[in-house]
Amino acid sequence: MATFSPWDYVVFSLVLGISAAIGIYFRFTGGKQKTTKEFLLANQNMSKWMVCVSLMTSFMSAVTILGVSAENYQYGTLFVIINLSYIVTMPIAAYIFLPVFFKLGTTSVYEYLGRRFGPTARLTASTVYLLQMILYMGIVLYAPALALEAVTGLNKVYAILILGFVCTFYSTIGGMKAVVFIDLFQSLLMFIAVFSVIVVAAIHADGLGDIWHEAERGGRIEFLNFDPDPTTRHTWWALIIGGTVTNLSLYGVNQVQVQRMQTTRNIKEAQKTLWLNLPILSLLSLSTSLSGLAIYYMYKDCDPVLEGRITLRDQVFPLFVIDFMGHIAGLAGLVVSGIFAASLSTISASLNSLAAVTLQDYVRPTYKKIKGQTFTEKQNTKASKILACLYGFLCIGMAFLAQLLGGILQAALTIFGVVGGPLLGLFSLGMLNTRPNQKGALTGLAAGLAMAFWIGFGGPRPPPKLLDFSDEGCKSVNSTFLYIPKASDSDDSSYFWLYRVSYQWYSLIGFLVTFIVGYIASFICELLKWDSNARIYEDKDKTIIKTDLFCPPLAKRLARKNERLIKDECKNGVDPK
Ligand SMILES: O=C(O)CCCC[C@@H]1SC[C@@H]2NC(=O)N[C@@H]21
Numbered sequence: 007m008a009t010f011s012p013w014d015y016v017v018f019s020l021v022l023g024i025s026a027a028i029g030i031y032f033r034f035t036g037g038k039q040k041t042t043k044e045f046l047l048a049n050q051n052m053s054k055w056m057v058c059v060s061l062m063t064s065f066m067s068a069v070t071i072l073g074v075s076a077e078n079y080q081y082g083t084l085f086v087i088i089n090l091s092y093i094v095t096m097p098i099a100a101y102i103f104l105p106v107f108f109k110l111g112t113t114s115v116y117e118y119l120g121r122r123f124g125p126t127a128r129l130t131a132s133t134v135y136l137l138q139m140i141l142y143m144g145i146v147l148y149a150p151a152l153a154l155e156a157v158t159g160l161n162k163v164y165a166i167l168i169l170g171f172v173c174t175f176y177s178t179i180g181g182m183k184a185v186v187f188i189d190l191f192q193s194l195l196m197f198i199a200v201f202s203v204i205v206v207a208a209i210h211a212d213g214l215g216d217i218w219h220e221a222e223r224g225g226r227i228e229f230l231n232f233d234p235d236p237t238t239r240h241t242w243w244a245l246i247i248g249g250t251v252t253n254l255s256l257y258g259v260n261q262v263q264v265q266r267m268q269t270t271r272n273i274k275e276a277q278k279t280l281w282l283n284l285p286i287l288s289l290l291s292l293s294t295s296l297s298g299l300a301i302y303y304m305y306k307d308c309d310p311v312l313e314g315r316i317t318l319r320d321q322v323f324p325l326f327v328i329d330f331m332g333h334i335a336g337l338a339g340l341v342v343s344g345i346f347a348a349s350l351s352t353i354s355a356s357l358n359s360l361a362a363v364t365l366q367d368y369v370r371p372t373y374k375k376i377k378g379q380t381f382t383e384k385q386n387t388k389a390s391k392i393l394a395c396l397y398g399f400l401c402i403g404m405a406f407l408a409q410l411l412g413g414i415l416q417a418a419l420t421i422f423g424v425v426g427g428p429l430l431g432l433f434s435l436g437m438l439n440t441r442p443n444q445k446g447a448l449t450g451l452a453a454g455l456a457m458a459f460w461i462g463f464g465g466p467r468p469p470p471k472l473l474d475f476s477d478e479g480c481k482s483v484n485s486t487f488l489y490i491p492k493a494s495d496s497d498d499s500s501y502f503w504l505y506r507v508s509y510q511w512y513s514l515i516g517f518l519v520t521f522i523v524g525y526i527a528s529f530i531c532e533l534l535k536w537d538s539n540a541r542i543y544e545d546k547d548k549t550i551i552k553t554d555l556f557c558p559p560l561a562k563r564l565a566r567k568n569e570r571l572i573k574d575e576c577k578n579g580v581d582p583k
Pocket residue numbers: 065066067068069070071074088089146290291292294352415418419
């Protein structure tokens with residue numbers, strides 16, 4: 007089997023070196039990362055063009071490059087429909103959720119929950135978020151290790167360690183500015199990686215038409231599936247409705263994205279970054295899907311898993327790189343760097359946001375409680391850096407656990423769904439309604455998480471059904487016995503129905519359970535006088551509502567109500583204060 011040439015190693019090391027160098031540059035220029043505003047929010051003067059690319063890279067890692075190409079290779083093109091969900095996601099994120107965070111001007115999105123519900127809601131939600139991101143980062147770091155193993159035979163352990171250390175290094179020293187600049191460089195590499203695969207396959211195939219034709223022959227082209235059955239893995243309903251809830255949890259209320267948008271000058275700029283991000287993200291996603299079909303074209307007669315050359319189809323992208331690009335000096339290195347870059351940008355964004363949340367929600371409040379004084383600016387920045395570094399090491403540890411998961415794309419989306427859905431439910435309870443109180447909302451969150459985790463991880467589920475693969479063109483087949491479920495075989499009805507529900511629905515289920523249970527529980531708590539929504543009022547008499555805790559349409563209505571009340575009180579001769 008071909009492997010990395012010395013030139014590939016040179017290019018690969020250069021890319022990692024440039025990323026580290028950008029981190030060093032920002033450590034010693036500008037404000038030298040001495041203030042928290044600079045370290046966590048890049049002094050809030052980033053251009054919208056930089057930030058929109060950066061938004062795209064936050065949740066498009068090597069998991070997308072390897073996972074989405076493998077998805078199209080194994081199951082066909084239907085997954086691309088998930089990108090339509092962004093058309094619904096962006097306006098809701100931009101005009102419902104984002105304005106609330108901007109108005110409050112908080113560094114951690116969980117500060118909002120503290121103001122709306124109370125400290126317990128804030129801490130519980132940020133703990134859940136930390137767990138979600140640490141699990142996710144494990145997969146993101148594991149993915150490029152899979153790639154490097156496929157092309158070089160290098161043990162995954164080394165790949166995880168190299169990547170983990172470089173990323174922790176530049177995120178820790180360079181702060182948010184370095185993260186955003188490196189994202190730009192790294193997104194370019196991601197596009198180069200994906201387009202190179204398409205171009206090379208198109209040259210072999212005499213054009214894209216052939217690739218498409220063979221994909222059609224292999225049953226890989228499918229765009230229309232309106233099956234109402236929720237156990238069908240991918241349908242328009244699951245991909246658009248489930249995708250919208252998952253994406254809203256990422257773009258509307260996730261610390262990583264909100265913190266990035268806060269690096270722009272004002273809310274209008276931040277909203278623009280969301281819209282600008284949409285075409286870039288879709289272009290990368292669609293081209294990655296096409297690369298899956300391109301790879302299928304080259305392996306249609308000899309699937310490398312059947313042949314025993316790789317163990318997982320998530321490794322088919324890098325294998326293609328080494329098989330068909332390995333002879334061009336440095337090209338394979340460049341493409342594999344693109345896969346690494348995709349994960350580096352995601353992890354650095356996550357490290358910075360985890361540091362922000364931990365500092366604001368845990369470290370500073372605890373310090374104040376113990377010492378009776380607040381952190382100085384110097385202590386703040388130092389603590390952010392130490393935290394970013396510690397999370398980097400934690401993430402390296404998690405990457406070793408990620409090996410236990412199945413397909414990386416489904417694993418990442420499952421984590422987004424089971425945790426993101428309930429968290430979105432909690433923020434929605436706060437921003438879309440005045441009734442919910444802390445006890446009710448937390449009951450909702452607990453119920454939503456319990457339900458989503460139960461469905462997502464509760465028991466055995468049928469393996470997803472793959473399309474056909476061929477080994478007829480293989481020179482030799484080295485695979486040991488492989489069980490490959492096909493659309494035609496196996497009877498799934500022996501599995502518990504809930505465990506058969508498509509992973510695309512987990513986010514919606516978690517969201518709905520949190521919202522509905524949270525609302526009803528709040529009503530009961532209010533009725534029994536166990537809790538109240540007193541925090542939403544400016545005054546003890548509970549007349550004037552703090553409108554900035556709510557999404558703009560509701561805030562407008564509440565402001566009109568406040569005005570009416572003030573007018574009435576003035577008429578009755580009561581001091582409106
Ligand atoms: O890449 C990741 O780290 C996580 C997986 C994200 C998958 C989503 S699905 C919608 C969007 N389109 C893609 O091609 N990837 C993301």
